[in-house]
Amino acid sequence: MIDAHIHLDWYKREEQLQILDDLRQNNFSGLIAVSSDLESCRKVWDLSSRNEHVHPAFGWHPEQSIPGKAELDEIEALIRRHHHDLVAIGEIGLPYYKRKKDAHFNLQPYLEILERFILLAKELDLPVVLHAIYEDAELVCDLLEKHHIKIAHFHWFKGSASTLQRMMKNKYKISITPDCLYENEIQEIIRQYPLELLMVETDGPWQFEGPFRGKMTHPVMIKQSIKMISEIKGKPLNCVKNLIVNTTKSFYNIRGKRLIK
Template sequence: MIIDMHCHTHEYDEKTIIEFINNKIFIVSVADDPSTSIKNIEIGERFKGKIIPCVGIHPWEITKYNINDVYKLVGLAIENNIKCIGEVGLDRLFVAKTISKQNEILKAFLEASRSHDFIYNLHTPRTWREVFELLIKYDVKRAYFHWYTGPADLLKDIESMGYFIGINPAALIQEKHKRIIEKAPLEIMITESDGPYKYKSLRLNPFLIEKTIELISSIKDVEREYVVRMIEFNAKKILNI
């Protein structure tokens, strides 16, 4: 099984989603806002056991929403037995100007979901340690740092908390992400696509995960099969399946 731990599945048509599934790709589908959260819940129902839906408000979208929207979404997640909150987080790289509102929204998610053991699917450009510390403060047990390009010294802390990092096909062309594959242990890695986001020349999509696995296998100098099994093991651990 190929794992896509972070995909905006709601942006694909049904035919394409079926193609992913037919290619044995297991997907965690992140949302951008309340309406795509609802769409994700529907996708999760339609593809039960193949796609795990998340609800969330992306840091790039937070200006349109307030903490009441957050509380509604968390309520919706609890009602519908949704296991995952995302894509949420903080971003000082692309949208630094809205950081205080971003904090307000993320903290509202953390507060509202206290004692519910959600998986956090996190967006953390230039806020890696800041978000890590919030997770500790709010006693989050399961967290995933999507497309991790953060500091190498945080990797040990992420590992010691039992959290995971996302390895994205961007590593094929993004040097700093490739360096994370060199430095991080396989034990904390999960693959993802972030499809259909476009990164430079790459239109990210779940089919590119195969190439990402080959890259990990060559950098770590282990068999492809071993990487596949390890990532599946890690994903099952965080998803509790």
């Protein structure tokens, strides 16, 4: 199994060690460790350099204030320096939650940063990992289509039926979180979206409710997500698990052990 989206660098050191040790005991092929800013990119690189199961992605998370030009330039420089060992550019996207708190929010600089990273991903032939939900997903689809981007992953997606149809037409991937066990909205997305376009993630250390209330978010939780997907789709569990693993490996071009230079 592969956790398709986790903020491993946000965990405490002892939690990171526990997670990485547990991967070996639970038949995991690894996890996709996304980044949120310059310091996060450096931490993710360090984690991936010390453990072959950590597959790094560099990016800038949009739910924060606009960074200075120097930070964005340095993130781009890191991506260019290490792009042969990165599996994606991410997490990038638009600030849906931040914007909802401010009626006078200026979205334009966020769109410009997003487009900058999309163009970089196209140049380096890397997938993009996207934070884009509800109406923001339409704006992101506009940019992806404008630049003919096909390898896009909308993590923890939530949105309208029309947006889902547009994303399905473009064969964009989405990933399902453990809240699929108790959120009707996510269960309905699973029903509608093609199984071959699905991955699973935790978005840890974000914590969940239901059977996960009060628990540290851990990649093993995706076992229950896969079981729920299998039940909703009416497909055998092993078939669903194998398809999701193969989809994730193919999308992120994961081929066994990585050699970090």
